[in-house]
Amino acid sequence: MNKVFETLKVRGYINNYSHDEVIEKLNNECLTFYIGFDATADSLTLGHFVTIMAMMHMEKAGHKPIALLGGGTTMIGDPSGRNDMRQIMTKERIDHNAEKFREQISRFLDVENGHTVIENNANWLLDLNFVNFMREVGVHFGVNQMLALDAYKNRLEDGLTFFEMSYILMQAYDFLVLNRKYGASLQMGGSDQWSNILAGVNLIRKTEEKDAYALTFNLLTTADGIKMGxxxxxxxxxxxxxxxxxxxxxxxxxxxxxxxxxxxxxxxxxxxxxxxxxxxxxxxxxxxxxxxxxxxxxxxxxxxxxxxxxxxxxxxxxAGNKDSENIPTTEYQKSDFENGKEIIALIRDLGFVKSNGEGRRLIQNGGISLNDEKVADFNKKVTLDDFKDDKLLVRKGKKTYHQIKLV
Missing domain, CATH: 1.10.240.10 (Tyrosyl-Transfer RNA Synthetase)
Known part of the structure; x- marks a missing residue:
């Protein structure tokens, strides 16, 4: 086996792990492990890609990954790091997002040859019998211990629902199901998942009397403290x-x-x-x-x-060549500019800003140029006269370009 623990550590992935045995097992055995992906959007992000990279390192070292889609847990939503309750999503939207995740994950991990398994916890969570679930799982969770967790403690003043408190039980149950079905003995995830993952580790050790382990990754931020991606x-x-x-x-x-x-x-x-x-x-x-x-x-x-x-x-x-065919380009109808289009509306369309206020500030600070001429007035209307050969190059700051082409 490759010394994958050392690889993950020296490359900056590892934040914490539950037992010292994790190091020896990762370096000398073939472990089945899983990472969960709640389907809260219709695409993974660059932040998720860091996690996928860790899974690829593990797969290359001979370990067996399970990517768990949260078709069930997303129905509630993880309260970790939240100041309020997550917006409740429809099952149809969650299913759509989960399929998008499945497609993307399959591009990076060897699903086709069975080295990586993609599961969906909707398969066992959505039809659970509540009383049976509470008798098997809920009995192992102390309310006082749960309320001491940051995910819940920080929400007590503003209100915390039992709906959200059940999330940790469901994630722990996921680990138990994957342990029984695939022999999964390790759950990995972001450092904000530490309590949730430990809950699953403890549940398996209590109910199955088997060893189970947790390993978390650093939450990745830039040098300025901004979440990466x-x-x-x-x-x-x-x-x-x-x-x-x-x-x-x-x-x-x-x-x-x-x-x-x-x-x-x-x-x-x-x-x-x-x-x-x-x-x-x-x-x-x-x-x-x-x-x-x-x-x-x-x-x-x-x-x-x-x-x-x-x-x-x-x-x-x-190099100063503004005619590259590879510059991001958006096509507009000439009629869109015959009566003028407000510059702030245009840069919002292009995704340069998210609000009119942000757009006004950007223009006032000289941050928008049209064909290399800075826009001085945030009330400006962009007209056909601003185009050259039916093209208009819009620049934000010094490095972000977008070309508009009239059709």
């Missing part, structure tokens, strides 16, 4: 329709210097010696490492063709 426009999605390959490339190409090395370790399979050479540089030379980071991630998520196109577009814009 978050921008002013929102999350960086793995779905190309929600975040284009070019936009993903640009996000990674523009990360802070301090983030390049840890991101290369977490988001690529590059050898650690190569990462050290790329990042042990001074000044503008770090931009080469940023380019490698962006290229490698886009290649894994979207394929070499999109990575090549994104790299070409980025280099073309850096």
């Amino acid at each position: 978050k921008t002013a426009k929102g999350a960086i999605w793995l779905d190309r329709e929600k975040t284009s390959p070019y936009d993903m490339f640009q996000y990674l190409r523009n990360v802070a210097d301090a983030d390049v090395k840890p991101f290369l370790k977490l988001l690529t399979f590059l050898d650690l010696d190569e990462i050290e050479k790329l990042t042990n540089v001074e000044g503008a030379e770090i931009n080469k490492a940023k380019e490698v980071l962006a290229y490698e991630v886009v290649k894994m998520v979207h394929g070499k063709e999109d990575a090549d196109a994104s790299l070409s577009a980025a280099r073309s814009l850096f």
Whole structure:
């Protein structure tokens, strides 16, 4: 077996683990483990991709991953880290999201040959008999212990429902079911899941009298403390329709210097010696490492063709060539601009800002340009006169471009 624990540790994944035996078992045995994905959106994010990378390291080392889709648990929603109750989603929406997750996960892990299993906890949670469930599972949970957990303690003043408190029981039961069905003995997840995962570990040890283990990953943030994969426009999605390959490339190409090395370790399979050479540089030379980071991630998520196109577009814009066919482009009808289109409405359409107020501030600070001319008035209307050969290049700041093409 590969020494996968050391691999995960040195690359910066590991936050905590429940028992010292985890290290020996990961390095010397073949473990079946699982990670859960609640289907709260219709795409995974770049933050999820870090978790998937850890699963790929585990799979390469000979361990057997289970990706558990939360078709059942998403009906309630995890209260961890929440100040209020999550919005209740319809079963149809949850099922749709879970299928999207299944498609995306299957691109990275070997589902086809059975090395990775994708399950859905809706298969056993939605038809549970409440009384039987409480007799088998609920009897092992002390209310006082649960209320001491941060996920619940922080909510007591504002109100905490039994509906939400049941989430930890359901996640623990997931671990029990996967242990019985597949022999899963390890659950992995973000550090915010520590209490939920330990609940499953303890449930298996009490009911099955078997060893079970927990291992959590660091919650990944940038050097500025911002959750990785978050921008002013929102999350960086793995779905190309929600975040284009070019936009993903640009996000990674523009990360802070301090983030390049840890991101290369977490988001690529590059050898650690190569990462050290790329990042042990001074000044503008770090931009080469940023380019490698962006290229490698886009290649894994979207394929070499999109990575090549994104790299070409980025280099073309850096060199001053604004006519690259790989620049993100949106087509509009000429009629959309015949009577003028408000600049703030336009940049909201393009995803540069999320609100009119944010748009006004951006323009007042000189952050929007049309064909390399800064927009000075946030009341400006964009008309056909602003176009050159039916094209208009909109730039946010110095590095974010979007081309509008009239059809």
